[in-house]
Amino acid sequence: MSTEPENIESLVNQRYKHGFITDIETDALPPGLDEDVVRAISARKNEPDWMLEWRLRAYRQWLAMREPEWAHVHYPPIDYQEISYFAAPKSDADRPKSLDEVDPKLLETYDKLGIPLHERARLAGVAVDAVFDSVSVTTTFKDKLSEAGVIFCSFSEAVENHPELVEKYLGSVVPQRDNFFAALNSAVFSDGSFVYVPKGVRCPMELSTYFRINAANTGQFERTLIVADEGSYVSYLEGCTAPMRDENQLHAAVVELVALKDAEIKYSTVQNWYPGDENGKGGIYNFVTKRGDCRGANSKISWTQVETGSAITWKYPSCILRGDNSTGEFYSVAVANNFQQADTGTKMIHIGRNTSSTIVSKGISAGKAQNAYRGLVKVMPQAHDARNYTQCDSLLIGKECGAHTFPYMEIKNPGAHVEHEATTSKISANQLFYCRQRGISEEDAVNMIVNGFCKEVFNELPMEFAVEAQALLNVSLEGAVG
């Protein structure tokens, strides 16, 4: 990332004349948010004017908006002036030099997840170059993609190198003023991913944030934009099963997907942010806006998510089924243990003719956690022959947790065919005793039952990811029983 230090310094100093900001070299802005901070972020990223203007419009709209209170989550009020909106990654000097300096508890978890040794260092934030060289992998990867004409880069690079694409599609699915957190993200987003798959191209590999350079630098306000041009296909994997430690408590990401005529996007997420300790202290607040626009006829967008982390999850990956015959899918496993709170689900907006959507949501609650499914199926008057199938299952482990279901349906076309099935079940003492009597330990029995419960969703994940997700679930629910 190229920056112009003098420029930033002058901007920042305009506002913070009082001298308390002395170490601009640390590459972080002081806490607080106003127009100058938005300008500083944009300047630091060397953005064109239109990008800055876009951010400023978002910021002004955000000022007039209020934080939503309808979600089934509780947390102390967030002071948005207490947050620092730009922090570059730690320099190598601040990082652990080797795995010996990393928290043994974290390493233990990596071990349980079966993460390859050479990957552990990267995940734990060890100065990467000191440990292993990823250049060869990345280069092969990049060569293959450019051969196919696929653009896959950081959002900042996209603004610099493909401004016409970014300007055309940015905010076209999630407008700046869509909601409080989306507006905030639009004003101050740090970085993220950009993908463009040209007409008729089937992306030759699964794209993963894992391989993207600077993946660790995206920070708390991540912005992702994926455009699949006519007749193209792409599968995108976000996140990682390994627990990621982050100093930032508030995360507000925005993901926009655009599928043009005959295109298909498959977006898979495994989210495992720090959920706080077993007493509910610490943990990430995750307020995410994810939306896909099936803009062209016969297009398809499929969301698959496994959510195990964060203290609070507020997330509703949605599909706008605009094109005729378009298809939207949402497969979700949300786990909440200890004091975690999850309010997650989806929105399927049927606009085109003959559109169909499928929702399969599996919520698992353990400890004192609260897990809510919130979903909207909306069929517009012109959406003839729309079909939706919703299946919403909750699994409770223990006596102190809760599961909640809030299904909303707005059907404005009498020909729509909408089905909703919901179940709530418990892992019973008798089930566990039965398994134990067959020689299976209690922990293995819980894992077996939970994995059985989630099978339909895991089947939707790319193979390798599914194996990791399963291991992750086992670790997340460790000690949930007994």
Add this chain to the structure above:
Amino acid sequence: MLRIQNLTARIGDTEILSGLSLSVEAGEVHAIMGPNGSGKSTLAQVVAGHADYEVTAGSVEFKGQDLLELEPEERAREGVFLGFQYPVEIPGVNNAYLLKAAVNAKREHRGQDEIDAFEFMKLAREKMAMLGMDQKFLSRGVNEGFSGGEKKRNEILQMAMLEPELAILDETDSGLDIDALKAVAGGVNALRSPDRAIVLVTHYQRLLDYVEPDFVHVLSDGRIARSGDKTLALKLEAQGYDWVKEAVGA
């Protein structure tokens, strides 16, 4: 093999077993009979280690070790099998998966390698054919939507796969039609061997027409009121349980 001495156990405040003693040796088949509420099922659950039952006195030894010290899964791996009266449904968990996990837990305990997938399938098919079970049961959820008879056959299948040293079958015959009863009995008889003991907990004589016991015990008020050979079962069938109570009371 199994030595129960003066076993007293309760659930909540209700004492159900009151000083029960029973010895079972390898190679033997014992039938435990008795009226409803006499403690038959409790005995089975206590030996298996169900947490709802509290042992307040007495001892249970299995192969010379104190069974009450062990967790339920450890007892199972040591060779104690309980065929449940009401096998529980575990939706979404594949029957084959549970079976394989159980077989492997036992093998690991013995220091053996995990069973090979092909070997496992071959063994499972063999046992299922013997029990007259359709192979599609393997891919269904554990007991999910099974009929009463199917659940009981499934218990016997698990027993056949795990080859326990001590098998306690709790009312495995109840609610079975004659074909299922014969299949279950066939499964039990196939397992009879000089180094294995079988305890049949049953309400009726019916099963004993097909699996001939070496000993029959009658439970009453939480202890063994009377023991004998198979003729005792026939007598119970003819005269009901009341005479046992009267005999004890006298």
